[in-house]
Amino acid sequence: MQNFATEFNAAMALILNGDAELWAIVLLSLKVSLFAVLISALIGMPLGAALAVARFPGRRVLIVLMNALMGLPPVVVGLLVYLMLSRSGPLGVLELLYTPTAMIIAQVVLVTPIIAALTRQVIEMLAEEYSEQLRSLGVSRLSSVPVLLWDARLALVTALLAGFGRAIAEVGAVIIVGGNINHVTRVMTTTIALETSKGNLALALALGAILIGIAVAVTAMVSTLSLRAEQEGLRHA
């Protein structure tokens, strides 16, 4: 096996010296996954919160289903999105296959259930806590959703981070719908898969270490921000 330290140093040098190609790959990874998480949050949070407060037949079944969808296999999602976006598929005319948009769509499918399920859990607990107040104010269950989401915002950061972690680390779906095209749809994980298949194991590992570093940095940044917001909130209270 090649010398990991040498390869890692070489990869780090590429990053630190601002190697345009590598940076473009890193930025595309971040762009695709952050977008996917944002869209998933816009869908998943209201959905999860609504499911937490609403009462209707079949609710339990829906919750079980949503929890199960957290474990969707990326490769299956990739295949489904490919079949939808392929020229022979129902959405082929949109010409989205092999574009970053296709990768975002696949990641949204993977991340939305995670954010929805975690939101449901957080909001359900909060709704119980607030139930008397809300009832005395005469607020209906569904119209309490925005208030509950706002009050739970700090706890919901964890849901966002879980979704981001899933999105940035995923390779099975994006390699199918993105095609791993150089300068167009090549992201960190597909680059790692490619370098592994070239037998450049040390370089692949070094890129992996960088990917982990980015995930840690993003998580730390968001956590710090939310912690600061929490402290500010306490000061104002």
Add this chain to the structure above:
Amino acid sequence: MIRNIVQATLIAVGLTATEASAEAPFIVVQSTTSTQNSGLLDYILPGFEAETGIDVRVVAVGTGQAIRNAINGDGDVLLVHSKPAEEKFVADGWGVQRFDVMYNDFVLVGPKSDPAQVKGGTDIVAALTAVAEAEAPFASRGDDSGTHKAEMRLWDATAAEPTAASGTWYRETGSGMGATLNVANGMGAYVLTDRATWQSFGNKDNLEVLVEGDPRLFNQYGVILVNAEKHPHVRAAAGQRFIDWLIGPHGQEAIASYKLDGQQLFFPNAD
């Protein structure tokens, strides 16, 4: 803070949109892992792009999957290496015409310990027979790729029935060439590979070329324009330009001049 995030997002969306509208003309080429993993396409494509301003987007998968993607209309040009499958693709009306582009050869790679004792041979059928008789581990692509199809044709010439032994000494990885070489290295298995991928493979470790030079190991690459009669959206003009370039003097010279460690990996042979 939330407002800032939304603003940043909108700006980013705007950027993506402008990027898309200012895009250069491009074609999608469905190709095989060997042309990409060997570094050939990264080497020759900038020449074509500079000459024509057409961006070539390569999706590198196995030949079988590349052909299926092209049948679905998800590519403009097909650059693969399994002549019978390519001729069928054209005969079925999915492709316009098939052109020879270049060739190289397959080699039998195996562990240096060589338990089936095939080293130095030039008869691939005899070597595979020896591997089967010794029941020495053999890693197969098992993915309907061009290399896999070639391997199956070679097994057909032996008396052995490797797929009956699947899971014992015959192991189908269902993965690309590089991934299969990694597996073969890990388990000390024999494996049939194209020479280009082998030459550029970075994890040779305990593996070496054992059998080469049999005429049956010839590996021809062909290029086909996807038929616009089946898929009207195919970028036929740009795709044809790429094919003309590839089989013309500039493309052929570029292919011949690609060397790795001083060794030529592909040999142009367009008519």
